[in-house]
Amino acid sequence: MDARHHDPDVDVDVLIAGAGPAGCAAAIACAAAGLRTVLAERLAGPAARPGEALHPGAESLLARLLPGGFADAVGARHTGITVGWGTEPRFEPYGQDESGPWRGFQVDRRRLDALLLDRARGAGAEVRLGCRVGEPVVEGGAVTGVRLGSAAPLRTRTVIDATGRARWLSRALGLTSPLRSPRLLIRYGYATGSCPRRDTAPEIAADRTGWTWTAQVSRGRYQWMRLDFVPEQARLRGGPPPDFAGLVPEGPARSADVSWRLCPKTAGPGWFVAGDAGVVLDPASSHGVLRALLSGWTAGSLAVGVAAQALGEGDAAGMYRRWLLDGAERDMAELSARYAQLGAHGFG
Secondary structure, eight states, X not given: OOOXXXXXXXSEXXXXXXXXHHXXXXXXXXXXXXXXXXXXXXXXXXXXXXXXXXXXXXXXXXXXXXTTOOGGGEXXXXXXXXXXXXXXXXXXXXXXXXXXXXXXXXXXXXXXXXXXXXXXXXXXXXEEETOOEEEEEEETTEEEEEEETTSOOEEEEEEEEOXXXXXXXXXXXXXXXXXXXXXXXXXXXXXXXXXXXXXXXXXEEEETTEEEEEEEEETTEEEEEEEESSGGGGGGOOSSOGGGTTSEEOSSOEEEEXXXXXXXXXXXXXXXXXXXXXXXXXXXXXXXXXXXXXXXXHHHHHHHHHHTTSSOHHHHHHHHHHHXXXXXXXXXXXXXXXXXXXXXXXXX
């Protein structure tokens, strides 16, 4: 769909806040369709973030977003995951077809974000780094603009919030994202050396106290993550897990809040919320980056439909809300059931 006719009453067709996977996917969808697109990011460039294991199903979407390829962001490939969910760990392959086994990816987030950002620029988006978005302009219940610094507000047709857990637009509109789980913290870190057990497949091992994830992220480099169901338990534990005892840690362990949150309203007249700004689940849900990419692409595609007058704003917002919330509720129900098997409750 081409939406190259421009409305003289707006300065830009789409303003996207946040240049992570969700924001870049939205910018690519909008700019490639001919919309005047501004992608604003408060940081000066892609930042280092925990690596991500992606299911083979992400390959088709990444190929569409990055037609030039994304091999530079891939540190390791694997044909399945070793899972010990309250049981003895065993290897679970992804599957295969006539071409051979399906293979997942271990991606470097800084490199992936840089590739997506370059693709957004190449598609025609105006990228503004080191740019902090201010208050949205709301008129008649619709978001019609955004203030960027001290300049006059940019008049927009659509605003997409992809600011992650900062939840810029939701907070400005007074929308809360209530907790849907106990408070959850993960600790994670990296180590270098040799761990042949992890070179063939990542592993997640869970019991009544929580779960531990270990994976090779690139040759000679490994990542670990630990989630304790009771945060106070984390104080009793040290750094890397026993499997990594012979490796050299890369600095101290870090931590992140991964408590579940779900914004009850993820779209409205003139706006969408994508990625972690709308839904946060802990890494055991297994597809945080994929959800971000899909939600950004979907929000951007619906913005294109509105600009081309193929969709009304209300219809686009309703379609997006149902799609995102239904998927999030399914993911929460499935992961809640898996945690209940371990005796952990209060999720969902």
